[in-house]
Amino acid sequence: MSSASIPSPFCPLLILHFLALYLGRDSTHSPPAVNHRPLPTCGNPPSVPFPTEAPVSRPLKMTLEAQSAAIAARFDYTDEQVNSAVNEFRRQMTEGLEKDGTSLSQIPTYVTGVPNGTEKGLYMAVDLGGTNFRVCSIQLNGDTTFNLTFSKVAIPRDLMVAKTAQELFAFLAKQIELFLQTHHEDHFEQHVRRRMTMSSPDGYKDEHVFRLGFTFSFPVQQVGINKGTLIRWTKGFDIPDAIGKDVCALLQDEIDKLHLPVKVAALVNDTVGTLMARSYSSPGKTGTVLGAIFGTGTNGAYVEKLSNLKKPLSGEYDKTTGEMVINTEWGSFDNQLSVLPNTEWDVALDKASPNPGIQMYEKRVSGMFLGEILRLVTIDLLKDPKVSFFKDENSSSNDWKSTTNIVSDSSIYTQWGLDTAIMSVAAADNTPELSTLRGELEKQLGIYSAGLDDAQAFKAIANAIGRRSARLSAVAIAAIVLQTGKLTDPANADEPVDIGVDGSLVEHYPYFRDMIYEALSAIDGIGEEGAKRIRIGIAKDGSGVGAALIALVAAGMEKRLTTADYLGELRSNAKSNNLTVVPEDEAARD
Ligand code: BGC
Numbered sequence: 001m002s003s004a005s006i007p008s009p010f011c012p013l014l015i016l017h018f019l020a021l022y023l024g025r026d027s028t029h030s031p032p033a034v035n036h037r038p039l040p041t042c043g044n045p046p047s048v049p050f051p052t053e054a055p056v057s058r059p060l061k062m063t064l065e066a067q068s069a070a071i072a073a074r075f076d077y078t079d080e081q082v083n084s085a086v087n088e089f090r091r092q093m094t095e096g097l098e099k100d101g102t103s104l105s106q107i108p109t110y111v112t113g114v115p116n117g118t119e120k121g122l123y124m125a126v127d128l129g130g131t132n133f134r135v136c137s138i139q140l141n142g143d144t145t146f147n148l149t150f151s152k153v154a155i156p157r158d159l160m161v162a163k164t165a166q167e168l169f170a171f172l173a174k175q176i177e178l179f180l181q182t183h184h185e186d187h188f189e190q191h192v193r194r195r196m197t198m199s200s201p202d203g204y205k206d207e208h209v210f211r212l213g214f215t216f217s218f219p220v221q222q223v224g225i226n227k228g229t230l231i232r233w234t235k236g237f238d239i240p241d242a243i244g245k246d247v248c249a250l251l252q253d254e255i256d257k258l259h260l261p262v263k264v265a266a267l268v269n270d271t272v273g274t275l276m277a278r279s280y281s282s283p284g285k286t287g288t289v290l291g292a293i294f295g296t297g298t299n300g301a302y303v304e305k306l307s308n309l310k311k312p313l314s315g316e317y318d319k320t321t322g323e324m325v326i327n328t329e330w331g332s333f334d335n336q337l338s339v340l341p342n343t344e345w346d347v348a349l350d351k352a353s354p355n356p357g358i359q360m361y362e363k364r365v366s367g368m369f370l371g372e373i374l375r376l377v378t379i380d381l382l383k384d385p386k387v388s389f390f391k392d393e394n395s396s397s398n399d400w401k402s403t404t405n406i407v408s409d410s411s412i413y414t415q416w417g418l419d420t421a422i423m424s425v426a427a428a429d430n431t432p433e434l435s436t437l438r439g440e441l442e443k444q445l446g447i448y449s450a451g452l453d454d455a456q457a458f459k460a461i462a463n464a465i466g467r468r469s470a471r472l473s474a475v476a477i478a479a480i481v482l483q484t485g486k487l488t489d490p491a492n493a494d495e496p497v498d499i500g501v502d503g504s505l506v507e508h509y510p511y512f513r514d515m516i517y518e519a520l521s522a523i524d525g526i527g528e529e530g531a532k533r534i535r536i537g538i539a540k541d542g543s544g545v546g547a548a549l550i551a552l553v554a555a556g557m558e559k560r561l562t563t564a565d566y567l568g569e570l571r572s573n574a575k576s577n578n579l580t581v582v583p584e585d586e587a588a589r590d
Helices: 012-023 064-073 079-098 165-183 185-197 247-257 270-281 344-352 367-383 421-428 435-445 452-484 504-508 512-520 527-533 542-557 563-577 584-589
Strands: 120-128 132-141 146-154 210-216 220-224 227-230 262-268 288-294 298-305 323-327 497-502 534-538
Touching: 064 367, 064 452, 079 452, 120 165, 120 270, 120 542, 132 165, 132 542, 146 165, 146 542, 165 185, 165 247, 210 247, 210 270, 210 542, 227 247, 247 262, 262 270, 262 542, 270 288, 270 298, 270 323, 270 497, 270 542, 288 452, 288 504, 298 452, 344 367, 367 421, 367 452, 367 504, 421 435, 421 452, 421 504, 435 452, 452 497, 452 512, 452 534, 497 504, 497 542, 504 512, 512 527, 512 534, 527 534
Parallel strands: 120 210, 210 262, 288 497, 497 534
Antiparallel strands: 120 132, 132 146, 220 227, 288 298, 298 323
16 A cells, blocks of 8 residues: 555554644644644555654643653663662672772671670660761670660761861760760769779779770771771761771770770671671571661671682781671762662752762662652752642642642752651552641641642652662662572571661661562572572661670670679789779779
8 A cells, every 4th residue: 555545544553643633732722733744544564664753743741640650760770770780789899809999898897707696795885877876785685685775866967067076076975974874873983983992093994894886887997896997978977077087096085085984895887786786686597698777878788708808908807707797888889870870860969969979879779868869859840830749720729629838948948858758658658648648748848738649749759769779779688698699508598598677768668678579589690589588687776786796796805804803903903002992892882
């Protein structure tokens, strides 16, 4: 049939052509633009090719639903992309084990074993990692259980960007003092008394000082179990004066100024703490292989074979286990963006962040940033005159028969003004009217009487950002599981591959772990069967308990004396120095 043939009235191509012309009309009902090309005809085979260009028409006015679906699709991260990211992650892991200064830092921690649950003792831990500073004391009971007492204080924003490191660390030491006075008054008083009853220069015996594990959740170049210099700040902290300094010494100096009976015994990243805590609480035949945080920031620490660690180590460590815990600092995976997704909103977020070009993986995964991505998308939609998002022409277009209003000082207009927590509300709200989410939009962002369509659009975009984060999280988990070889190791055949996680995202974002599992089962070398063997469990308070466990290991490296030894030694010292010794129980009494 030639191009001049009469088209059949049911020819699907022709119907599509008219439909396109019809849809091309905008709401002012102007006539469709005329297309002077000959009408396409159906037939086989055409003697001349069909036109491949779309007919000229006016731009479509997309509905909010279609617009939000299109934006959500921009956050898709396909199985294929996930797989190539896993390969790249593994490549960058190897690179980081071989040399310094790589994207994935792969920092050796000098921790050469994981606990088995039998450890005992009373330790202290402090945790500086994001929004809060936590001080805790942990009684390890030696039977995989522990008792934890803690206090938590929000870190004032001005201290996160203080002029000197000393300002921040003085604040931290003060919190330790308050904690001791509140929760360990006896111990605290006893030590003050000891200092007063002995006139030796030290004042009291080192062995009776609390060993403190310092969880410091920023990239640190560790050179020993209680020594490490800050490489860079992340998560909104920015105190340039601290870069390159030993953070343990900074804290110890301020503790000493307050004469507290506390020794910073171990420096721990929160991921290492999580790994330790999980290993302590749920020891399996092979122990936990990965500790990961999906919270304000994200990172993971895993157990690596010493033989794979090729870059030189400066500090002392125990070589007998043949393993060492590595802090990957995976927040900086693929800073060069060879496999990470990069929407215009990711670009905008990075540009306006305090650390452009770094922590690129973290900026797509962790809690601090997801809300900001959603905020940037929301602002773009609000500015788009073609889209009716959080605006009503009049009350008839709003299902609550009101008009949507955004207060002029809404935090939606400010950087970091959208708390990621609202994404959890969006994901969890399955009520027909999305009334919980709409209530939250009002409470948190001053968006009054949002319509159902607005809330649905907001939810669809938020869910897409959350889902992308979970799928990206699966990339890091999968790469490390594959690296450990545990899934194929015959010695581990019937054992689960245990992973400890902590952080607000993995704990509170609905279905986060399910979405990780879904992605894991699509990864080569894991698949559905492998995914079933990967056990991802929450290690609550991991960083505190883990830091205490490492402080225990560190204390074991020092000379340890029992109370009897202590008193004996004290008496003999006193005799030789002609001092008066008040017995311990007496000192405690008065
Ligand atoms: C830091 C890591 C930390 C992670 C989770 C990241 O920003 O660089 O050291 O482990 O946040 O707190």
